[in-house]
Amino acid sequence: MKKLLLLLSVIFLFYQSVNAQTTEIWVVRHAEKDKSNPQEKNPDLSQEGRTRAGDLATYLKKEKFDVAFSTPYKRTNQTLDSLVIPKVIKYNDIKSLVDSVKTNYVGKKIVIAGHSNTVLEIIEAFGGKRPREELTDDDYDFIFRLTVKGDKAKVKMSQYGVPHHL
Template sequence: MKKSLIFFFATFLFFQIAKAQTTEIWVVRHAEKEKSDSQDKNPNLSEEGKIRAGDLARFLKKENIDVAFSTPYKRTHQTLDSLVIPKVINYNNIKALVDSVKTSYTGKKIIIAGHSNTVLEIIEAFGGKRPRAELTDDDYDFIFHLTVKGDKAKVKMDQYGVPHHL
């Protein structure tokens, strides 16, 4: 009985500490993609996109990213290529992504590469408020930093690399 009680309290304490931890998440849209072949549904980054991917690495150079999440497209993976990340995990579903982060990566530093139509949804799924009404097909230079604690998220919007909006 005494061992069971100790185990229960140790488990409870562990979950309370994990719940109280802050998770830092950066969410970006993939960098500029090659548009020369309109039939290509999975294009590589353009030369401009490769430069932006390098800019992303410089922007986050002081952060020790623990894990990255990327859609299974070449352009999202290539956007993260310049970063030194121990693990890159594909995702297809935003809810499953959020569940995975909250279950297995609480207290870690994470980067998520998405698309113009998913970035703001990802922010909301983590409990943050949309910092912009929308992202257009021309918005490549925004990065969103979420500080997530439990079900609450603070969102900071920034820009990196050459401003796409001059």
């Protein structure tokens, strides 16, 4: 009986410590893509986009990420290339991304590169409030920092690099 109580206590304490950990998630849209060939489905970053990717690295230079998540597109990977990240994981859908983070990366520091039509949905999927109504195809300079603790998420929106809307 004592062993059972001890085991249950250990499980309870483990559960409490996991729930008490704060996961820090940075979400960014990929930088400007090369639009010279409208038929290209997987374009590289443009020169402006490569500059912005460098600006992202400068903006996040004090952050030490445990892992990054990127869609399989070149532009999301290239946006993260200037960051020092030990592991980059590809994701195809938001649900699997959130499940992976909540299962394997609680208490870690994460950066996620997405697209104009997924960034705000990613924030909501982690329980955060949408900080903007939408991101347009011209919005490249926003970055969002989520702090997730248990079922609660706080969102802070910032801008980096050259402002896209002058």
